[in-house]
Amino acid sequence: MGTGHxxxxxxxxxxxxxxxxxxxxxDLLVERIRKHYAAEYNLPFTQIARNAYDGRxxxxxxxxxxxxxxxxxxxxxxxxxxxxxxxxxTQFFNMLPDxxxxxxRWQEMxxxxxxTRRRIMQNELTNLMKPGSIDVNIMAKxxxxxxxxxxxxxxxxxxxxxxxxxxxANSIVxxxxxxxAGFNPRLFGYIANFPQFYRDTxxxxxxxxxxxxxxxxxxxxxxxxxxxxxxxxxxxxxESGLNCGGHAFYSDGRLLPSILEEFRDKKSELNAQFRxxxxxxxxxxxxxxxxxxVEDVPKITVQGGIGTYGxxxxxxxxxxxxxxxxxxxxxxxxxxxxxxDETLQQLIxxxxxxxxxxxxxxxGVPFNNLxxxxxxxxxxxxxxxxxxxxxxxxxxxxxxxxxxxxxxCTASTQYxxxxxxxxxxxxxxxxEKTSRKAAVLxxxxxxxxxxxxSLIKLGIIQDHRGPQAICxxxxxxxxxxxxxxKEMVDHIYGRGVSLTPAERPHMFAKEIDMNMDYLERILPQxxxxxxxxxxxLQTVRKNLEEGLLACEHIAAGTARIxxxxxxxxxxxxxxxxxxNRLMESYLGEPAAAV
Numbered sequence: 001m002g003t004g005h006x007x008x009x010x011x012x013x014x015x016x017x018x019x020x021x022x023x024x025x026x027d028l029l030v031e032r033i034r035k036h037y038a039a040e041y042n043l044p045f046t047q048i049a050r051n052a053y054d055g056r057x058x059x060x061x062x063x064x065x066x067x068x069x070x071x072x073x074x075x076x077x078x079x080x081x082x083x084x085x086x087x088x089x090t091q092f093f094n095m096l097p098d099x100x101x102x103x104x105r106w107q108e109m110x111x112x113x114x115x116t117r118r119r120i121m122q123n124e125l126t127n128l129m130k131p132g133s134i135d136v137n138i139m140a141k142x143x144x145x146x147x148x149x150x151x152x153x154x155x156x157x158x159x160x161x162x163x164x165x166x167x168x169a170n171s172i173v174x175x176x177x178x179x180x181a182g183f184n185p186r187l188f189g190y191i192a193n194f195p196q197f198y199r200d201t202x203x204x205x206x207x208x209x210x211x212x213x214x215x216x217x218x219x220x221x222x223x224x225x226x227x228x229x230x231x232x233x234x235x236x237x238x239e240s241g242l243n244c245g246g247h248a249f250y251s252d253g254r255l256l257p258s259i260l261e262e263f264r265d266k267k268s269e270l271n272a273q274f275r276x277x278x279x280x281x282x283x284x285x286x287x288x289x290x291x292x293x294v295e296d297v298p299k300i301t302v303q304g305g306i307g308t309y310g311x312x313x314x315x316x317x318x319x320x321x322x323x324x325x326x327x328x329x330x331x332x333x334x335x336x337x338x339x340x341d342e343t344l345q346q347l348i349x350x351x352x353x354x355x356x357x358x359x360x361x362x363x364g365v366p367f368n369n370l371x372x373x374x375x376x377x378x379x380x381x382x383x384x385x386x387x388x389x390x391x392x393x394x395x396x397x398x399x400x401x402x403x404x405x406x407x408x409c410t411a412s413t414q415y416x417x418x419x420x421x422x423x424x425x426x427x428x429x430x431x432e433k434t435s436r437k438a439a440v441l442x443x444x445x446x447x448x449x450x451x452x453x454s455l456i457k458l459g460i461i462q463d464h465r466g467p468q469a470i471c472x473x474x475x476x477x478x479x480x481x482x483x484x485x486k487e488m489v490d491h492i493y494g495r496g497v498s499l500t501p502a503e504r505p506h507m508f509a510k511e512i513d514m515n516m517d518y519l520e521r522i523l524p525q526x527x528x529x530x531x532x533x534x535x536x537l538q539t540v541r542k543n544l545e546e547g548l549l550a551c552e553h554i555a556a557g558t559a560r561i562x563x564x565x566x567x568x569x570x571x572x573x574x575x576x577x578x579x580n581r582l583m584e585s586y587l588g589e590p591a592a593a594v
Contacts, residue, residue, distance in 0.1 A: 002246065002471045003447075004454035005337045007033050010067055012336050013485065014132035015074035016092050020336075021135040021178055022067070024164050025142055027056045028394055029451035030063040036458050041070055051149070056160065060167025067134055068173050075131040083109075083122055092129065095489045102128055135176040135210070138164045139247075140184035142363075144398050144407065160396060161187045169194040169207060176234060180212035181247065183222050192229040199232075203293030208234035214241055214251045216262045220273060223298070227274040230281030233298045236270075237325065238263065240304030242514040243507065245328045245473040248357060248366040250518060253540035255547025256304070256511055257554060260319035263300050267320075271297040301325060305475045305507040309494030310563030314554075326492060328473040329499075332481030333488045340456035343468050344482065346370060352477045357514070360444040362397040362410040366518070367446075368471050375449040375469035383441040389416035390445035397447055411443035444469060474514070478504040498562045506564045508551050509571035515544065516575050523586045534587060541583055548572050 003026040010020050024030060031048060038045035043066060048059045081089045096103035102125070109121040143161035148154050156162060161184060168177055179187070191197050196207040209226065211233050213219040219236045226233060238259060241251035251259070282289040302315055303325030312324050330336045332347055339347070346354075350370065358369035360379075370376075382388050392398070392412040400410050403418040410416075419440045423433055445467075452466030478500045483491075491499040505513070519540065527533045555569035583589040 002450040002453075002469065003029055004451035005331060005339055005470065007451070007454050008037070008067070008338055008458075009330075009336055010132065010134040011037070011070050011074065014071045014134055015078050016088075016095060016485070017130060017132050018095075018489075019133040019135060021137050022064075023137045023139075024060050024064075024168065025137075025139055025160075025396060026394065026447065026451050027059040027164070027167070029454070031059045032455065032460055033458070034059075034063040034066050036460055037066060037070060041073070043069065054158070054163070054166075056158075056163040057167035057170065060164055061170045064134070064136070064168065064171035064173045068171070071131055071134060075129075079126055079129050091486065093125070095486055097493050098495070133175045134173050135178055136164075136168050136173075137178045137180060138168075138187075139181040140179050140187050141182045142396055143184060143187060144396060146395075147406070156186055157190065159186070162190050165190060166194075169196050174206045176208040176210045178210040178212060178237065181249070183218070183225075185225065188222070188225055189229065191226070191231055197231055198287075199290060199294070201288065201290060203290040205232070205234065210235040210237055212237045212239055214239070214249060215254060215259050216266055219263075219270065223270060223274050224277065227277035228281065230278050230285065230287075232274065232278055233270075235299040235301055235322075236263070238300065238302045238304075238321075240507075240511050242357065242366070242518060243305035243473060243475070243511040244303070245368055246471045247361060247363065248368055250366070251543075252536075253515060253519070253543035253547070255508070255515065255544070255551065256302070257319075257508060257550040258543070258547045260302060260315070260321065261550065263321075264319045267297055267300060274298075299323070303327065305473055305510055307475050307478060307500055307504060307507060308498065308562040309492065310560030311507050312492065313494075313560050314563065318554075326488075328476040329479045329488060329491075331470070331472055331476060332479055333483050333485055335485040336488070338454040338457040339470070340453040340463060340468055342463060343370075343373065343453050343470055346373065347470070347472060347476060348481050350472075350477055352474060355472055355474045355477050357518070359439065359442050361446060362443050363399065364410075368473055370470050370472060373469055374452070374463075374467040375444050378449075378467035379441070379444050387413050387417070388420075388441055389413035389443070390448065392445070392447075394447040409443075409445075409447075410440070411445045416440050416443070474510060475507070494561055500562070502562070502564065504564060505567040505571070508554065509564070509567040512548070512551060512568075512571040512575050515547075516578050519544075519582060520578070523582055526586070528586060537583075537587060538589075541579060541589075544575070544579055548575055 003023045006020065006022055007029065010022060013020050035045055048055050048062060078088045078092055081087045083089055093103060093106040106125055109118060109125060112118040112121060138161055140161055143159045145159040146154055165187065197205065197209060199205050209231060211222055213236050223233045240256050242248045279289045299322040301323045302321050306312055306324055306326060315321050315324050331339055354371045356369055356371060357366045360369055361367040390411050390413060392409050395409065398407040398409045400415060401407050408415050420437055423436050446469055449467050449469035453468040453470060455461045455466055456463045456468065483499065490496045551568050552572045555565045555572065559565040
């Protein structure tokens with residue numbers, strides 16, 4: 001979703017009982033949004049200066065406390081409103097999934113003819129209402145460690161990720177912290193400093209840990225690391241490696257059906273591995289572990305490219321996941337996300353070619369992007385000047401030390417001038433120089449640009465003052481919008497007319513195509529003389545073949561509502577032909593049976 005496009009989403013949807021996640025990577029954006037909402041709600045506001053001691057953590061704490069206050073205020077207003085036909089309270093209950101026991105009780109209340117009994121039921125329903133969770137996301141590997149004002153490196157607890165964690169831990173919010181983008185042992189070890197992440201005597205955890213993972217092995221490794229410190233993973237959130245928004249992390253050819261099958265079949269292993277380590281830690285600390293009040297296994301959830309109710313039901317039924325997550329489609333729901341008007345119109349009219357896997361991220365990781373966004377136009381204009389690149393106003397993605405002792409960002413003017421000068425003096429052909437310079441100039445200032453859309457939408461800055469970047473998953477090409485919150489929720493739960501056309505490719509079909517396109521992209525750049533590279537590519541082929549078999553089995557089954565299984569079979573057939581061609585061309589391996 002990007003740093004800006006979920007920045008105030010809990011304030012918009014949590015009062016209706018909907019969980020959402022805020023990115024807290026950009027504490028400077030957080031501070032500007034806090035100032036805006038403090039003025040709107042007449043809350044006290046004292047600015048926390050950029051150079052203030054522990055300023056990053058304090059800004060995040062202050063913002064989350066503000067979000068909690070506003071969510072609670074909005075929720076109480078809904079809770080205290082009447083059960084009128086068009087009230088927000090009725091909307092709260094109406095948007096609940098049809099399988100919800102609370103919705104069933106609400107429908108019983110509507111059918112009740114006795115006024116006294118009806119009022120009693122209304123009071124009971126009101127007391128059972130709860131707001132959605134205000135969760136936060138920290139990218140574990142975005143962990144720049146800055147110097148202090150004297151140029152001395154600061155201690156590890158002041159790294160970007162650790163400070164963000166501390167900011168969340170010290171807030172009044174009781175929710176979940178979602179750690180993504182890889183395993184950071186230093187950050188994971190730092191969690192143990194905060195008792196809020198441990199169980200109290202009633203068995204509750206005020207601050208829960210959610211790990212985004214790509215496969216079962218990484219879940220096991222990261223979960224055991226935390227368990228040795230008595231920390232429990234409440235949820236493993238599986239995401240498609242490529243068919244997602246934001247940064248895309250290639251899963252070595254492993255397709256989602258294969259990954260989900262392993263989690264389904266080995267789910268009990270997680271608790272069996274983690275629980276003894278957790279209880280041993282509690283015993284060492286002299287704490288009582290309330291085993292009788294604790295569920296046996298972490299929750300397993302999945303997200304990435306889900307687009308229909310039928311796909312959701314397949315994930316829930318076939319793979320026994322506990323829940324599914326939806327992100328990108330909410331970018332065309334103005335009630336849920338603060339997307340500026342220009343970018344919103346671009347998203348509404350975008351087709352599959354407009355939403356592409358780019359190389360714009362300074363992290364060197366593929367990044368799902370929108371063509372012709374404000375950021376792309378700004379970047380192109382800067383590339384034609386003597387000073388290409390960005391002034392690097394925030395510096396969260398400073399990782400490169402090719403030319404400097406201290407890390408700088410590859411999207412910065414400083415880096416791009418140095419790199420282009422190096423390319424110009426290198427012994428390369430004119431075409432090769434042009435190609436390499438284009439790759440340098442392709443990097444975008446994501447730190448700053450991903451937050452600008454929300455600032456424009458909220459009226460904090462004018463649209464010409466902030467180039468807007470946005471990072472939707474390719475699934476959004478089939479959601480035209482704009483939609484109301486209720487329309488999107490009804491679509492997710494399979495109520496009413498589908499928001500996507502019948503020809504939309506199945507999420508598994510899209511994932512197959514994206515994996516094959518990615519393989520086609522990396523093969524020409526691979527060192528095929530290196531035995532390790534060849535062995536890796538053979539592993540990719542094996543993973544793809546196993547995943548294609550799983551997808552073919554799905555395609556041969558019965559389709560659920562609005563589930564395009566024909567597209568899965570066609571994608572499997574295309575992929576097998578393409579895989580055989582690539583392996584034969586680059587590795588000289590014989591074609592497998594199709």
